[in-house]
Amino acid sequence: MSQDYTKMWEKLGLNLEAHDALLSVLGKAYQDIYLAQKNRPQGMGYFDFVMSEVHGLRIKELLDEQAAGRKIIGAYCVFVPEEIALAAEATLVGLCSGADFAADEVEKLLPRNTCALIKSSFGFKLGKVCPYLECADMIVGENTCDGKKKSYETLNTLVKNLYVMDLPQKKSDEGKALLKSEYYRFKEAVEKLTGAAVTAESLRKSIETVNSKRKAIHRLARLRSASPAPISGLDALLANQVYFYDNPARFTDSVNKICDELEKRVENKVGVFPENTPRILLSGCPMAVPNWKLPWIIETSGAVIVGEESCVGERGTRNLTDDSGTTVDEMMEAIVERYFKVDCAIFTPNPDRLSHIAEMFETYKADGVIHYGLQFCQPYLMEAIPVEKALEAKNIPTLRIDTDYSMEDAGQLKTRVEAFVELLK
Amino acid sequence: MRCAGIDIGSRSIELVVLENGKIVESRQSDSGFDPMKNATALINGAAYDAIMATGYGRHLFEIAFNSPTVTEIKAYAEGARFLFPDVRTVLDIGGQDSKAIALNADGKIKKFEMNDRCAAGTGKFLEIMARSLGYELDDFGPEAMKAEKDILISSMCTVFAESEVTSLVAKGSDRREIALGLHSSVVRRAAGMLKRVSVNAPVIFAGGVAKNPCMCHLLEKALESPIHVPKNPQMVGALGAALLAAR
Ligand code: SF4
Ligand code: SF4
Numbered sequence: 001m002s003q004d005y006t007k008m009w010e011k012l013g014l015n016l017e018a019h020d021a022l023l024s025v026l027g028k029a030y031q032d033i034y035l036a037q038k039n040r041p042q043g044m045g046y047f048d049f050v051m052s053e054v055h056g057l058r059i060k061e062l063l064d065e066q067a068a069g070r071k072i073i074g075a076y077c078v079f080v081p082e083e084i085a086l087a088a089e090a091t092l093v094g095l096c097s098g099a100d101f102a103a104d105e106v107e108k109l110l111p112r113n114t115c116a117l118i119k120s121s122f123g124f125k126l127g128k129v130c131p132y133l134e135c136a137d138m139i140v141g142e143n144t145c146d147g148k149k150k151s152y153e154t155l156n157t158l159v160k161n162l163y164v165m166d167l168p169q170k171k172s173d174e175g176k177a178l179l180k181s182e183y184y185r186f187k188e189a190v191e192k193l194t195g196a197a198v199t200a201e202s203l204r205k206s207i208e209t210v211n212s213k214r215k216a217i218h219r220l221a222r223l224r225s226a227s228p229a230p231i232s233g234l235d236a237l238l239a240n241q242v243y244f245y246d247n248p249a250r251f252t253d254s255v256n257k258i259c260d261e262l263e264k265r266v267e268n269k270v271g272v273f274p275e276n277t278p279r280i281l282l283s284g285c286p287m288a289v290p291n292w293k294l295p296w297i298i299e300t301s302g303a304v305i306v307g308e309e310s311c312v313g314e315r316g317t318r319n320l321t322d323d324s325g326t327t328v329d330e331m332m333e334a335i336v337e338r339y340f341k342v343d344c345a346i347f348t349p350n351p352d353r354l355s356h357i358a359e360m361f362e363t364y365k366a367d368g369v370i371h372y373g374l375q376f377c378q379p380y381l382m383e384a385i386p387v388e389k390a391l392e393a394k395n396i397p398t399l400r401i402d403t404d405y406s407m408e409d410a411g412q413l414k415t416r417v418e419a420f421v422e423l424l425k
Numbered sequence: 426m427r428c429a430g431i432d433i434g435s436r437s438i439e440l441v442v443l444e445n446g447k448i449v450e451s452r453q454s455d456s457g458f459d460p461m462k463n464a465t466a467l468i469n470g471a472a473y474d475a476i477m478a479t480g481y482g483r484h485l486f487e488i489a490f491n492s493p494t495v496t497e498i499k500a501y502a503e504g505a506r507f508l509f510p511d512v513r514t515v516l517d518i519g520g521q522d523s524k525a526i527a528l529n530a531d532g533k534i535k536k537f538e539m540n541d542r543c544a545a546g547t548g549k550f551l552e553i554m555a556r557s558l559g560y561e562l563d564d565f566g567p568e569a570m571k572a573e574k575d576i577l578i579s580s581m582c583t584v585f586a587e588s589e590v591t592s593l594v595a596k597g598s599d600r601r602e603i604a605l606g607l608h609s610s611v612v613r614r615a616a617g618m619l620k621r622v623s624v625n626a627p628v629i630f631a632g633g634v635a636k637n638p639c640m641c642h643l644l645e646k647a648l649e650s651p652i653h654v655p656k657n658p659q660m661v662g663a664l665g666a667a668l669l670a671a672r
Contacts, residue, residue, distance in 0.1 A: 392536075415497065415498070419498035419534075422498070423533070
């Protein structure tokens with residue numbers, strides 16, 4: 001990090017010692033997993049910088065925004081509409097939960113068989129190591145899976161500013177009506193927080209901002225259909241992860257720059273791995289920073305990841321928000337329409353997700369699908385079985401993996417992944 | 426050309442050397458505390474032009490000897506296919522892991538499963554149970570087969586199963602019936618794994634545990650299909666690696 005941020009962290013109430021430990025683990029992992037890769041696009045330098053400043057410069061920027069009167073909202077799920085936050089002069093950041101932390105403390109509050117993601121979100125709070133969480137003016141939880149729903153009841157005793165958004169479980173008219181009323185309720189809550197009203201003009205602008213960010217990510221995704229793949233899955237995942245907390249306009253520019261570079265690579269048939277490297281589509285639970293374990297195992301086992309059917313990936317970013325509305329209500333309607341399409345496994349039934357996996361398999365010219373489920377995540381682990389059956393019925397080789405954040409099973413996972421890659425060859 | 430395959434497992438290491446499609450040498454040793462040292466000793470003096478490593482220690486061997494590697498899954502499938510050309514299903518139960526592999530009619534791997542992180546359902550489990558019942562490992566299967574009925578062992582976890590066994594012994598239950606119950610529980614688990622990948626004849630049973638006659642007998646019953654055991658079932662992985670080294 002370029003500057004000493006100790007004072008800033010201290011003011012945010014972080015536990016400096018634990019925070020140092022976290023940063024050093026993160027730095028080491030980044031070194032071993034990211035910087036050790038070969039043939040990375042030059043544009044990734046931006047993301048290396050972002051990662052090195054993830055608790056530094058970016059936090060300072062957020063604090064500066066706060067000083068200038070903006071509010072910061074932290075969210076755990078892609079159902080929290082960024083358009084609405086931005087339109088009411090708030091900045092939305094994703095609260096990542098990709099590493100185990102303060103496990104002993106967490107297990108005093110949550111049952112052991114809670115998914116690693118939820119445990120991690122508690123660990124970051126209890127360990128006082130997440131500056132995003134600590135600087136947020138509002139934290140948005142959402143009623144998705146039972147684990148999250150119930151854990152927010154406990155999280156509410158740990159933070160002062162939790163706002164819980166209710167979400168539908170069915171893609172019905174009633175479900176959509178619920179989403180709509182919840183988005184209006186959220187709009188009011190944000191307006192109250194910032195004191196700024198959402199206007200047709202501000203909403204139109206925020207839709208444009210978020211759509212541009214999505215378009216850049218779509219462009220990146222399309223380039224990955226080329227063979228040889230011009231960018232590693234790890235690097236593309238990182239871009240998808242940074243999507244959640246970077247400044248939207250700067251992020252859009254940086255991704256577009258990488259895409260310019262990748263276009264040249266594709267033209268010249270330059271890739272990160274040789275042309276005949278087996279291509280994997282990853283599907284399943286979201287992978288928050290710094291959860292790079294499985295992609296790292298896959299890409300050091302002779303395969304390349306060409307797409308992520310995940311909330312940190314295409315499930316979260318596909319579909320633009322229609323921008324043709326002229327009134328706040330019309331644009332709110334368009335936002336509801338857009339988010340209602342997210343095919344998270346908490347919906348029942350959830351056939352769209354299966355068709356999307358099959359579609360991505362075709363689009364990105366994958367050779368096989370690896371389904372990633374976090375241990376104890378009922379929605380995705382349950383859905384994994386019919387997904388696997390349906391894919392195999394289409395003769396798509398599928399490997400189902402249940403794991404968590406620990407490295408305990410890395411050896412066994414490596415063997416399974418390598419064997420899967422061998423059968424794709 | 427002489428091609429070698431080395432299978433560095435968690436319990437034992439096997440080496441097979443092939444020349445013109447014939448096994449000309451096979452060796453075995455314990456993995457011990459320092460598998461690389463033992464692997465180095467095992468290959469010492471063996472003559473070959475190329476070697477391929479498999480097993481959980483394959484990447485250590487790769488670093489030390491700059492050798493190519495292949496997973497146990499592929500190695501076992503390859504070895505089994507050499508011995509039984511029309512094999513469709515392979516079960517391997519080794520010292521600390523087990524796997525089930527389904528092959529297409531043309532010999533390609535279609536699907537595979539491996540056991541979870543622990544020793545349940547592996548050779549290690551049987552070894553510990555034999556010991557707690559006071560049997561030599563080699564007698565464990567034959568003795569179990571003498572039982573008229575089995576006692577259901579409900580726990581698959583090695584630690585819990587061991588205490589279950591201890592309390593059954595204390596209650597005066599028949600040792601052989603307990604032994605049969607323990608075998609049945611490993612077979613149930615293996616059969617479950619096989620069914621998840623789909624079972625088609627012929628089924629090959631490899632790995633050290635395939636030497637246990639009770640396991641073979643119970644497995645045939647559970648799958649309702651004859652099973653074939655290679656002469657040296659624990660060498661199949663090394664054999665497969667040697668065959669792949671030749672390509
Ligand atoms: S998987 Fe579901 S609950 Fe999790 S972030 Fe995505 S939409 Fe939200
Ligand atoms: S990974 Fe699964 S269990 Fe965990 S928060 Fe997401 S949906 Fe819930």
